Amino acid sequence: MSIRRFRYALVGLLGFLIIGVGVAVAGGGVNDKILSGELITIEAGETVPHDLYVFGGNLVVDGTVEGDLVVGAGTVTINGTVDGDLVVGSGQVFLAGEVTGDVRAGVGEITVGGTVGEDLLAGAGTLTITDTGEVGEDLIFAAGDVRMDGAVVGDILGTASAYDRSGTVGGSEDVTIEAGAQPEPGQPSAPDDPVRIAGEGLRQWVSVLFFGALGLLLVPGALRASESALRRRPLATAGIGLGLLLGYLIQFIAVILLMVLLAIAFGSITLDGLAGISIWLGLLDLFVTTFALVVSASFLVDMVVGLALAQLVARGWAKSRWQEFALLAVGAFVVVAATSIPAIGGIVKLVVIVLGLGAMGVAFGEWWSRRRP
Structure with a gap:
């Protein structure tokens, strides 16, 4: 992934964080909306009835967040449901559950095996959508290695060093492979344009x-x-x-x-x-x-x-x-x-x-x- 595109993703992510926190502050008390620690877990069967802002080492969501989830953590695992948007800055993100809204991620690695209800916007080193993963609207990315084995209902737009798709796309597909990128094993090197x-x-x-x-x-x-x-x-x-x-x-x-x-x-x-x-x-x-x-x-x-x-x-x-x-x-x-x-x-x-x-x-x-x- 180019340094320039990743910087744009970082600035965009910080902008999303500022807007999200501003809305939370305007909406009232934030004491119960902020969690921090080495390990934060939303247990199965537990429901958080509002937006949630998490800063810490690791986050595991097995329950339900009825609102937006904004995260800055080392590892984020979503097995449950986020009934809103997910905004995340992290080293690793594993999404096996459901996010009903948009996912905006600035991460080292993100794996989607669950469902994203709306758009997935990612600046990542590695982006993987498994064969069980689904994006309800558009997939937009600036990434290093991208593998898309699942389903995207809308369009795919992105830039990557390596891109491999065996899944389905409901709309258009426009992916730019960066000059000098390493080809997949067994594939010939593409000449720089x-x-x-x-x-x-x-x-x-x-x-x-x-x-x-x-x-x-x-x-x-x-x-x-x-x-x-x-x-x-x-x-x-x-x-x-x-x-x-x-x-x-x-x-x-x-x-x-x-x-x-x-x-x-x-x-x-x-x-x-x-x-x-x-x-x-x-x-x-x-x-x-x-x-x-x-x-x-x-x-x-x-x-x-x-x-x-x-x-x-x-x-x-x-x-x-x-x-x-x-x-x-x-x-x-x-x-x-x-x-x-x-x-x-x-x-x-x-x-x-x-x-x-x-x-x-x-x-x-x-x-x-x-x-x-």
Whole structure:
């Protein structure tokens, strides 16, 4: 699965979480709607008569949830019924029961052997629909390996590294196999489509130029400081870039833990309003930081690294803003072309992300140190 598509799935999942929790807070007390722990079980015969928000190690639903189920857990097993939507961020999901509404999942692995009443939207490493699995409406995915042996009543739309279907589709089927994907055993390798690769690269280049034009128009000093930092201090920018990526992961985990602990603490003393606000603010923080990382990693780093490369070659040629934009266009073209090469593009993109984020971090640090008295 491409890094870009998985990031989109992650942002979408966080958006769903924020909306869902906002509705819960607006609907009243949240103390009985939030569960956390190493192992959370809804026993067979047990009915939860409202929406449920679960954060923990493992969740097993053998009973019934009469509402939406929002989960952040290591492993999720649904043997019973969710009479609403399932929104899940997890390592593994096993759905052997029934979800009457939509399933929206950002997971490492999801296996569907039961019934999804409406749409199944998944960003996953591995997606499997067994011969007993059924999706009542559409199946939409961005995944690594996909195997569909069950039934989809509506359409199938997705992108995968490997796709194998022996099941039935009631509507249309549009699945893109990514360039460079590993074929199934015994299957010949599919050649990369140069037209598609060129088209995606052109769209990326135009997008980078759009952000570059905005940068030169609105914040030219910040853009110049970033590309200059990369040329002057390449090792420092690489280290800071890695630190920023690691810091994002640490704050992501820390915010989730703090959010759950505050919600439990406030809920235990019947301060349901504060519990809801703490969850809302935590998810909002995760959404904002993830969105900022997605935009930066998708476009801004190409702009910064491209301009730095061009300035390194031109050595002060650009005297006007238009000349500077021309250099940015040439440099961004080189970066986008390099990151579009099927065999090494992913590695090159990772290097560009690290250097670009680090350059922006160094520039911000230098600006901050100058403004301090």
